[in-house]
Amino acid sequence: MSDIYLDNNATTKVDPAVVEAMLPFFTEQFGNPSSLHNFGNRVGAALKKARQSVQTLLGAEHDSEIIFTSCGTESDSTAILSALKAQPERKEIITTTVEHPAILTLCDQLATEGYTVHKLEVDNRGRLDLDVYKSLLSDNVAIVSVMWANNETGTLFPVLEMAQLADEAGILFHTDAVQIVGKLPIDLKSASIHMLSLSGHKLHAPKGVGVLYLKRGTRFRPLLRGGHQERGRRAGTENSASIVALGKAAELALQHMEHENTVVKALRDKLQAGILASVPNAFVTGDPDNRLPNTLNIAFEYIEGEAILLLLNKAGIAASSGSACTSGSLEPSHVMRAMGIPYTAAHGTVRFSLSRYTTEDEIDRVIVAVPPIVAQLRKLSPYWSDNGPVAEPEKAFAPVYA
Amino acid sequence: MWDYSEKVKEHFYNPKNAGALAEANATGDVGSISCGDALRLTLKVDPPTEIILDAGFQTFGCGSAIASSSALTEMVKGMTLDQALQITNQDIADYLDGLPPEKMHCSVMGREALRAAIADYRGEVLEDDHEEGALVCKCFAIDEVMVRDTVKANNLSSVEDVTNYTKAGGGCSSCHEKIESILTEMMAERGEVFVPAPVKGKQKKVVPVKPKEEPAPAKVAAQAPAAPAAAAPAPGKLTTVQRIRRIEMVLEAIRPNLQRDHGDVELVDVDGKNVYVKLSGACTGCQLASSTLGGIQQRLMEDLGEFVKVVPVSANAPVTIAGM
Numbered sequence: 001m002s003d004i005y006l007d008n009n010a011t012t013k014v015d016p017a018v019v020e021a022m023l024p025f026f027t028e029q030f031g032n033p034s035s036l037h038n039f040g041n042r043v044g045a046a047l048k049k050a051r052q053s054v055q056t057l058l059g060a061e062h063d064s065e066i067i068f069t070s071c072g073t074e075s076d077s078t079a080i081l082s083a084l085k086a087q088p089e090r091k092e093i094i095t096t097t098v099e100h101p102a103i104l105t106l107c108d109q110l111a112t113e114g115y116t117v118h119k120l121e122v123d124n125r126g127r128l129d130l131d132v133y134k135s136l137l138s139d140n141v142a143i144v145s146v147m148w149a150n151n152e153t154g155t156l157f158p159v160l161e162m163a164q165l166a167d168e169a170g171i172l173f174h175t176d177a178v179q180i181v182g183k184l185p186i187d188l189k190s191a192s193i194h195m196l197s198l199s200g201h202k203l204h205a206p207k208g209v210g211v212l213y214l215k216r217g218t219r220f221r222p223l224l225r226g227g228h229q230e231r232g233r234r235a236g237t238e239n240s241a242s243i244v245a246l247g248k249a250a251e252l253a254l255q256h257m258e259h260e261n262t263v264v265k266a267l268r269d270k271l272q273a274g275i276l277a278s279v280p281n282a283f284v285t286g287d288p289d290n291r292l293p294n295t296l297n298i299a300f301e302y303i304e305g306e307a308i309l310l311l312l313n314k315a316g317i318a319a320s321s322g323s324a325c326t327s328g329s330l331e332p333s334h335v336m337r338a339m340g341i342p343y344t345a346a347h348g349t350v351r352f353s354l355s356r357y358t359t360e361d362e363i364d365r366v367i368v369a370v371p372p373i374v375a376q377l378r379k380l381s382p383y384w385s386d387n388g389p390v391a392e393p394e395k396a397f398a399p400v401y402a
Numbered sequence: 403m404w405d406y407s408e409k410v411k412e413h414f415y416n417p418k419n420a421g422a423l424a425e426a427n428a429t430g431d432v433g434s435i436s437c438g439d440a441l442r443l444t445l446k447v448d449p450p451t452e453i454i455l456d457a458g459f460q461t462f463g464c465g466s467a468i469a470s471s472s473a474l475t476e477m478v479k480g481m482t483l484d485q486a487l488q489i490t491n492q493d494i495a496d497y498l499d500g501l502p503p504e505k506m507h508c509s510v511m512g513r514e515a516l517r518a519a520i521a522d523y524r525g526e527v528l529e530d531d532h533e534e535g536a537l538v539c540k541c542f543a544i545d546e547v548m549v550r551d552t553v554k555a556n557n558l559s560s561v562e563d564v565t566n567y568t569k570a571g572g573g574c575s576s577c578h579e580k581i582e583s584i585l586t587e588m589m590a591e592r593g594e595v596f597v598p599a600p601v602k603g604k605q606k607k608v609v610p611v612k613p614k615e616e617p618a619p620a621k622v623a624a625q626a627p628a629a630p631a632a633a634a635p636a637p638g639k640l641t642t643v644q645r646i647r648r649i650e651m652v653l654e655a656i657r658p659n660l661q662r663d664h665g666d667v668e669l670v671d672v673d674g675k676n677v678y679v680k681l682s683g684a685c686t687g688c689q690l691a692s693s694t695l696g697g698i699q700q701r702l703m704e705d706l707g708e709f710v711k712v713v714p715v716s717a718n719a720p721v722t723i724a725g726m
């Protein structure tokens with residue numbers, strides 16, 4: 001039996017049709033798109049087509065609003081640093097406590113350089129309080145950066161509404177949309193979003209290519225200056241093979257959008273119901289009614305995520321966890337902590353993220369494999385007795401240097 | 403993910419002595435739920451002999467925490483309490499054929515649980531001096547608490563100082579930014595300003611060379627200290643005995659650092675530019691041995707002002723030093 005890959009929010013398999021589309025650009029189509037001759041020209045035409053495919057996927061008004069970058073992180077950094085550089089008098093940033101490190105680490109660094117960073121908090125289901133958000137909008141804010149969908153829980157933020165509020169207040173709005181692009185329909189021409197980041201490898205394109213969407217007329221300062229590539233907004237010779245690949249992946253994502261929201265979603269729901277029916281003391285984190293169709297994050301209480309992953313891996317199942325140990329940090333996932341999930345559950349969170357390649361047979365196998373793994377680890381846990389948690393678990397086991 | 407040894411995997415997949423002992427007369431609960439690792443160790447001790455007859459564990463934690471717990475219970479069975487107290491966290495890691503640096507704290511937790519259980523049996527109050535911070539230096543597994551405590555105790559003010567006192571930053575050097583920010587913060591607290599070391603690159607050792615006159619690299623290196631490093635002795639003037647003494651002095655200065663990690667080094671022989679040393683204790687088979695040797699070589703070169711090559715000699719093999 002082949003292994004089961006349920007870690008598609010981390011990265012996805014490159015679609016064979018995408019590989020086929022990009023391969024010629026390593027060999028016969030190797031020209032520099034900036035060159036005048038035929039070698040370059042043909043590549044230039046292919047990049048234009050790829051740009052239009054991404055434009056269509058995002059529902060952008062102009063193809064010149066698409067800037068190819070090297071990854072989602074680069075797009076995020078470019079967006080935030082551009083807003084600060086273009087408006088030096090504005091010293092505040094609004095973001096959330098549950099952003100990806102690509103945003104949070106940058107913001108933490110900026111905080112040490114004299115900027116004020118407002119991190120919007122979330123409730124126990126990962127939802128924002130828009131009244132708090134509105135109260136922070138002022139002429140001192142250079143940029144609002146809010147993720148569209150959370151990578152760990154799949155929870156969606158009301159980004160369209162938040163962008164409009166920022167726009168009305170004359171504030172730039174950026175969204176890290178790497179998890180949502182290709183999974184849910186987007187129409188940027190009717191939105192007030194000024195900048196948006198996406199990453200190719202989350203939608204079956206290869207790693208090493210991303211996009212910054214920049215709404216026409218938005219004030220912008222490039223991160224990389226140099227040649228005139230990307231209309232001078234992102235210098236550096238184009239990664240043509242990967243850009244062509246991303247164009248193809250964008251086309252395919254549009255074609256599979258309905259499948260993602262029907263078949264994939266149904267499989268995700270089946271997995272959730274199957275696990276919750278047979279594993280006690282487990283619960284879904286985030287906002288189950290308002291999340292990506294492919295994402296399921298379950299907290300298994302009183303056991304630790306890395307141990308779960310190792311046993312899942314042994315059973316041929318790939319998933320990920322918010323435990324501290326999987327990342328080498330001392331705290332469990334900041335997303336789980338932000339939602340107030342207790343430590344005894346936060347360390348035991350496991351994220352299953354599906355894709356259009358996921359089959360029903362695979363989901364059935366996972367539903368069978370998970371309960372004994374959880375039971376095996378609970379047998380070792382000091383919080384667990386024969387058939388359930390010990391009475392008053394926090395008191396029954398209170399280690400010395402907690 | 404982690405590079406776990408086969409032994410770790412074996413103890414994780416099939417842990418020994420899992421579960422609480424029914425007839426335990428000693429219990430140690432340690433760990434930190436916020437970090438996601440906690441352990442209850444139960445022991446059955448024979449009162450007249452103080453021999454540990456049986457041991458059991460319950461662990462909330464990752465793969466290596468479970469493996470360390472399992473290893474610990476196997477190690478202590480049959481030992482007296484005094485013998486068991488001699489077990490170090492390095493012993494637990496060694497039993498498992500090593501742990502990744504980020505996971506060494508799992509072995510520390512095992513040792514702490516053992517101390518706690520024995521204190522419980524003897525009715526003593528455990529002095530808990532355990533503190534743990536986020537890992538700063540991955541090469542040498544030095545955490546932030548250790549760096550901060552050392553900076554504070556010794557009023558350190560440079561990254562180089564921190565490396566000399568704690569080893570943090572002595573390997574790949576990618577944690578230097580973190581160390582600088584700790585220094586900046588802590589020096590501000592004591593009213594000082596952190597001044598980064600000037601970019602010096604390798605100027606100290608590179609001397610402009612006229613290719614025609616000095617083609618041999620060894621000679622070039624030998625001339626180096628004559629220029630900027632005024633304090634360094636001119637190597638040409640050292641007698642063989644003086645040179646070996648100097649090498650010994652450098653090694654003596656390094657040894658306490660190695661011994662802290664249960665390793666050691668001794669000088670075997672010196673032959674021209676080759677310095678033969680024997681690593682022992684935890685240094686043998688340590689994944690970082692080559693980095694340790696590189697550090698020793700660097701220190702020797704800085705002190706002697708000439709190029710030397712540090713060559714490890716295995717513990718058992720007879721040392722045959724060819725002219726080479």
